Amino acid sequence: MFLNHKFLSLALYAVLFFGITSCNKDDDSTIPTIASIAVTNSDFSTLEAAAVQGGVAVILSNPNAGDPSGDYTVFAPNNAAFARLGLNTGDDLAVLNDAFLTSTLLYHVSNGNLEGESIVAGSTSASALGPDRRFIQRDGDTYINGSKILATDVKAENGTVHVIDKVLLATGADIVQSALALKDAKVFVVPELSFLVEALIYADLVGALVAAPGSPSFTVFAPTDAAFKQLGVDLGVALEVPADIRKLPKETIAAVLLNHVVADGGKFTSEMSDNTVMPLGGTALTLGAFTNGVLSVKGKTNAIVANMVIPDVQTTNGIVHVIDRVLLP
Amino acid sequence: MKKVCFFSTIACVVLSFSVQAQSPLSGFMNGKGKGTFAVSHSFERYDEVLLVPNDAKGVPVFEEVTINSSSLYASYGLSDRFDVVLGLPYIKTEGNASQTVLNELGYENERSGVQDLSMFVKYNPLSLELGESRLHFIVGAGLKTPLGDYKVDEGLQSILAIGNRATSFNGLAIAQLQTSSGVFLTTQAGYSLRNNEVPNALMGEIKVGYAGSRFYADVWYAGQVSDGGVNILAEGFVGFFPATDVTYNRAGLNVYVPIVGGFGVSGGVSQYLSGRNIGKSTGFSGSLVYSF
Numbered sequence: 001m002f003l004n005h006k007f008l009s010l011a012l013y014a015v016l017f018f019g020i021t022s023c024n025k026d027d028d029s030t031i032p033t034i035a036s037i038a039v040t041n042s043d044f045s046t047l048e049a050a051a052v053q054g055g056v057a058v059i060l061s062n063p064n065a066g067d068p069s070g071d072y073t074v075f076a077p078n079n080a081a082f083a084r085l086g087l088n089t090g091d092d093l094a095v096l097n098d099a100f101l102t103s104t105l106l107y108h109v110s111n112g113n114l115e116g117e118s119i120v121a122g123s124t125s126a127s128a129l130g131p132d133r134r135f136i137q138r139d140g141d142t143y144i145n146g147s148k149i150l151a152t153d154v155k156a157e158n159g160t161v162h163v164i165d166k167v168l169l170a171t172g173a174d175i176v177q178s179a180l181a182l183k184d185a186k187v188f189v190v191p192e193l194s195f196l197v198e199a200l201i202y203a204d205l206v207g208a209l210v211a212a213p214g215s216p217s218f219t220v221f222a223p224t225d226a227a228f229k230q231l232g233v234d235l236g237v238a239l240e241v242p243a244d245i246r247k248l249p250k251e252t253i254a255a256v257l258l259n260h261v262v263a264d265g266g267k268f269t270s271e272m273s274d275n276t277v278m279p280l281g282g283t284a285l286t287l288g289a290f291t292n293g294v295l296s297v298k299g300k301t302n303a304i305v306a307n308m309v310i311p312d313v314q315t316t317n318g319i320v321h322v323i324d325r326v327l328l329p
Numbered sequence: 330m331k332k333v334c335f336f337s338t339i340a341c342v343v344l345s346f347s348v349q350a351q352s353p354l355s356g357f358m359n360g361k362g363k364g365t366f367a368v369s370h371s372f373e374r375y376d377e378v379l380l381v382p383n384d385a386k387g388v389p390v391f392e393e394v395t396i397n398s399s400s401l402y403a404s405y406g407l408s409d410r411f412d413v414v415l416g417l418p419y420i421k422t423e424g425n426a427s428q429t430v431l432n433e434l435g436y437e438n439e440r441s442g443v444q445d446l447s448m449f450v451k452y453n454p455l456s457l458e459l460g461e462s463r464l465h466f467i468v469g470a471g472l473k474t475p476l477g478d479y480k481v482d483e484g485l486q487s488i489l490a491i492g493n494r495a496t497s498f499n500g501l502a503i504a505q506l507q508t509s510s511g512v513f514l515t516t517q518a519g520y521s522l523r524n525n526e527v528p529n530a531l532m533g534e535i536k537v538g539y540a541g542s543r544f545y546a547d548v549w550y551a552g553q554v555s556d557g558g559v560n561i562l563a564e565g566f567v568g569f570f571p572a573t574d575v576t577y578n579r580a581g582l583n584v585y586v587p588i589v590g591g592f593g594v595s596g597g598v599s600q601y602l603s604g605r606n607i608g609k610s611t612g613f614s615g616s617l618v619y620s621f
Contacts, residue, residue: 030382036562040383052390052485053433061562090390091429098433157564 033157034074035060046082049090054102063158067111071159075108075133075144077167085167085310100187103129107170113160116152131170131314136270143270144168146312148293166293170314174211175220176200178315193322195228198242203254209261211317217266218318219277221285221297223326224309231326255281259299259329266318269294269311283329299327352534352551354414354469356505356515358453359406367402369616375608379577379601381560384609390434390485391424394608412451417476418444420491440489443477449499461509469501469519484568493571495527511541526572528558545585552578561606577604581612591620
């Protein structure tokens, strides 16, 4: 009968194959790679855009060829962390120099698996970029540099992800070179800290902030170009371009600059509290309360406090916090 | 021997070749000396990407992808039992990235061109009578090969690639039950041997429909299971999308209405249901068909 016909079995095979196509391979046991976590978790949409623009999406999809474990540990800034720097979308990331974006991403990555419970306050961890990060304990929270660790041990196929509340920034260069990099649009595509660099050169203070073997490390409060322009307004001396700094006496500029440098070895916001600190110039600065990862700073004769616009930038000889006002002694 | 599908028979042949249906071949034969030409347009859109293990809401870089495709089809019966079928699409895939992001990455929001030529033969070696119904067995074989010079190796830009540049040899087995009322049931299974790092794939489809004198309608459920391949953003992924394991289920429906002479029009919708390494598209299509 036709039931035995071999061609009928073809039809049955068709139904069988239909059944096969309708059943899924077992995907439930697969854990995502670090790249997959960034792309499929909506809390990391800015990180996803950064990873794509920084060219690291494929690297973070695969095992770490540079480590026997094959794993990476990534401290991942969430969307709120990027938003602190005004970076909310892929479009906003265009303000960052491409090479700097890639370097910044690599600063969040290290080789191997660093589990949350193995993070020891006071220890350091080398990044894939080169510079170290430092772990700090404060009020029951653990910080990596100035960034609070919000969640630990998100497991990935190729390593471990911890979530942080601020983007980690390191220039890999000393304070002067870092300021020059900002001035030369190697950090943001728009130059920044141009006035500060000009002032340092004018006041002959460049040498003090260059790293050399055995040289001290500092905490530096670096006023933005807008802060210097505002100073011009406040003093009644137009400071429209960096060279205008030279309209003011050299000693005045030197005193103002020394008001921004503290020889304390370099402190992250996570290590700072609402007290006074003594800069090189000799007139105390007042710090405000540690709130949401930042503190305000006030010079002795400032009427209005300065706020940190980019805190916790790691350099080879200290930590730079970019602020929005010039601190006056 | 009552023919249960009159002028819509021809449409049946063509409709199954539309971009919306899964399989390039239907369970209907043209008949000797009879044939069809058709021009078809389809539109698909997705913003969710099916990935392993979790899906992405929002296509990376491009946010949302739209695919417009215009195709030419031709089918001809060399004998009552032997058909040849040809198809050629022109595809335009568009993304929705901002100009800032496009400038940053050096990408564009469009990729378009002539895609792959399909050439199939269908052979109906056996048909059986089961009471008032007929059961047809058909085997098909075909080649699909890129005709245009579209690119597929541009990294994440190739999220918008219009194809995978594989040349494939495809074998299909079809069984179709046609009842005297016009209702029909088709099942088919096939295997596609693919080159260019694109994994081979198993394909299947089940379709139930009505082929009558005034109109034709069908609903179908189809799938593909790739035999190997990498998952996007998983180990082994190097940014080359053709090498990915594209596996999915989709479903849809088609309707065809004859107009005048040998002309008719059809419309269809389709939806990807589940799968991996593919956009979860919703699609619409329409065709103008001429049969002789």
